[in-house]
Amino acid sequence: MAKLINYSYKFLIISVLVLSTIFTTGMTGKAATTTQYKTTADLNVRTGASTSYKVVFTLKKNTVVTKTGTKGTWFKIKSGSKTGYASSKYLAAVKKPATTTTTASTTVPSKTTYFYVTEPTGLTLRSGAGVTYKSLGLSIPFEAKLKILKEHKNKWIQVKYANKTGWINANSLYGFKSTTSFSTASTVNKSTTYLVLNDNYLNVRKLPNVAAPSIGKAVKGYTAKILRTSKNNWVEVQFSATEKGWISANTTNTTIVNKIDQVGNNTKGTLVGLKFVVDAGHGNSDSGAGGYDLKGNKVYEKTLNLKAAQAIKFAIENLGGTVLMTRNTDTFLTLPQRAAYAKNNGGNAFISVHHNSAGSSAAQGYETYYSDKTNSKEFAESIHNNVIDAIQEEYPEINDRKLKATDFYVIRYNSVFATLLELGFVSNPTELSRLNSTKFRTAVADGVVNGLLEYYGR
Structure with a gap:
C-alpha cells in the first residue's frame, strides 16, 4: 500500500511539472509575441x-x-x-519579414556597382529592405550617386549616404545601376541658348553619360532650349511635358546657338531646319463634331481637320520647313499616340487642328488653346494673333474668341511647344460653308506660317 501511494505521489508530481511546463511555455510564448498591424483608417487610441x-x-x-x-x-x-487601446476592426495584420530574410536573400555585387537616383522627389533610406521598415529620417536626393553595398532579391539595395547605412528601393522607375562611375555635377545656364541637332539622331538620356538609360531619341532638326550643362559637356533639355533629359554636345552632330534663327544658313524668311508635327484631329470611326452647311450637306469635323492640316503642311513646306502629319488619310489615332508623335520623331513644335461646335447655331469665331504645363503660351499666342489677322483680312466679320489656357490631352502631354486651333463652328451653317472652302483654309495656313516666322525670329 505504501509503495502504491509512493508511486501515485511521484506520478502526480511529474504530471504537475509537465503541465506546468506546457502552460508556462505557452503563456511565455504568447506574452513574448508582438505582432505588427497597420491602421486601415485614421484611428483614435484610448486609455x-x-x-x-x-x-x-x-x-x-x-x-x-x-x-x-x-x-x-x-x-x-x-x-x-x-x-x-484601439478597436481591432481598424487594424490589419502586417506580415513580418522573417528574421533570416535579409541575410539569406542578399548578395554583395561581384564588381563595384553604383546606383544613380533619377526620382525627382528623392528616395527614403530605411532600416531594412522594404517599405515596412522604419525610415532613417533621410531622403536621398535626385541625381545622387551611391555605391551598392548589398542587393536584396526584392530589388532593394543597401547603401551609405551622409554617414547612414540603410536600404532604398532600386526599382528602375527610381534610378539605374551601372558599373561606370561618373559625375552628375552641372551648372544652370545663365543665358538662353539652344541645342540644334544637325544630322542623324542622338539618344536623350536620364543623366549626362552614355551609361544612363535612354528616354528617347532626338532626330535631325531637333531644337531645344538648354537648361543645364554638365561638366562633361552634356546639355539638359525639356524633352517631354513631364520629363527632362540629357544630350551629348561632344559631337559634330550638334550646334549650340543663342538664337533659333541661327539653326541654318540663310534662313531669314524661311522655316529651314525646323520640323513641325501637324495633327488633324479625330479620324475614321471618330468623326468629331458634325453640321449642315447652307446647301444642307452634312459635313464632319474629321474631314475639315484633315483638309486644313494639309493646307498648313503645304504652306510650311513652301517655306522650307519639314512637316510630319499624324495622319494623312481617314485613320484613327489615340490621344497618347498623337501627343507622343513629336517626341518619337524629333519635332520642334506641335499644331493640332480642330473645328468647334455649340448648342446654338449662332456661335462663330476662331480660338486657340495652349497648356501652361508645356510653357507654350508665347508660341500659341504668336500663332493665334497671326491666324486671326489673316482670317479677318478676308472675313472681317469673324469673331476673335481669344487665346485660352486649358489642358487638352494632346497639348498637355506633349514634349514640345504645342497649340490646338479651333478654326470655327460646324454648328453654324454660314460659318461651316466658309470653313469648307479653299479660300478660308489658305488664310489659316498663311496665318500659321506667319506666326511661326514671328516666333522663330525668321
Whole structure:
C-alpha cells in the first residue's frame, strides 16, 4: 500500500511539472509575441478598451503599430513611445519579414556597382529592405550617386549616404545601376541658348553619360532650349511635358546657338531646319463634331481637320520647313499616340487642328488653346494673333474668341511647344460653308506660317 501511494505521489508530481511546463511555455510564448498591424483608417487610441475611455492620441491611416495585448475586440498597441487601446476592426495584420530574410536573400555585387537616383522627389533610406521598415529620417536626393553595398532579391539595395547605412528601393522607375562611375555635377545656364541637332539622331538620356538609360531619341532638326550643362559637356533639355533629359554636345552632330534663327544658313524668311508635327484631329470611326452647311450637306469635323492640316503642311513646306502629319488619310489615332508623335520623331513644335461646335447655331469665331504645363503660351499666342489677322483680312466679320489656357490631352502631354486651333463652328451653317472652302483654309495656313516666322525670329 505504501509503495502504491509512493508511486501515485511521484506520478502526480511529474504530471504537475509537465503541465506546468506546457502552460508556462505557452503563456511565455504568447506574452513574448508582438505582432505588427497597420491602421486601415485614421484611428483614435484610448486609455481603455472601449469608446467610453479618453482618446490619448490619433493615428493616421496606414500607420504601422505593434500589438502588445488583447482585451475583447480591442488591441493594446504601441506606436513609438505611446501606448493605448484601439478597436481591432481598424487594424490589419502586417506580415513580418522573417528574421533570416535579409541575410539569406542578399548578395554583395561581384564588381563595384553604383546606383544613380533619377526620382525627382528623392528616395527614403530605411532600416531594412522594404517599405515596412522604419525610415532613417533621410531622403536621398535626385541625381545622387551611391555605391551598392548589398542587393536584396526584392530589388532593394543597401547603401551609405551622409554617414547612414540603410536600404532604398532600386526599382528602375527610381534610378539605374551601372558599373561606370561618373559625375552628375552641372551648372544652370545663365543665358538662353539652344541645342540644334544637325544630322542623324542622338539618344536623350536620364543623366549626362552614355551609361544612363535612354528616354528617347532626338532626330535631325531637333531644337531645344538648354537648361543645364554638365561638366562633361552634356546639355539638359525639356524633352517631354513631364520629363527632362540629357544630350551629348561632344559631337559634330550638334550646334549650340543663342538664337533659333541661327539653326541654318540663310534662313531669314524661311522655316529651314525646323520640323513641325501637324495633327488633324479625330479620324475614321471618330468623326468629331458634325453640321449642315447652307446647301444642307452634312459635313464632319474629321474631314475639315484633315483638309486644313494639309493646307498648313503645304504652306510650311513652301517655306522650307519639314512637316510630319499624324495622319494623312481617314485613320484613327489615340490621344497618347498623337501627343507622343513629336517626341518619337524629333519635332520642334506641335499644331493640332480642330473645328468647334455649340448648342446654338449662332456661335462663330476662331480660338486657340495652349497648356501652361508645356510653357507654350508665347508660341500659341504668336500663332493665334497671326491666324486671326489673316482670317479677318478676308472675313472681317469673324469673331476673335481669344487665346485660352486649358489642358487638352494632346497639348498637355506633349514634349514640345504645342497649340490646338479651333478654326470655327460646324454648328453654324454660314460659318461651316466658309470653313469648307479653299479660300478660308489658305488664310489659316498663311496665318500659321506667319506666326511661326514671328516666333522663330525668321
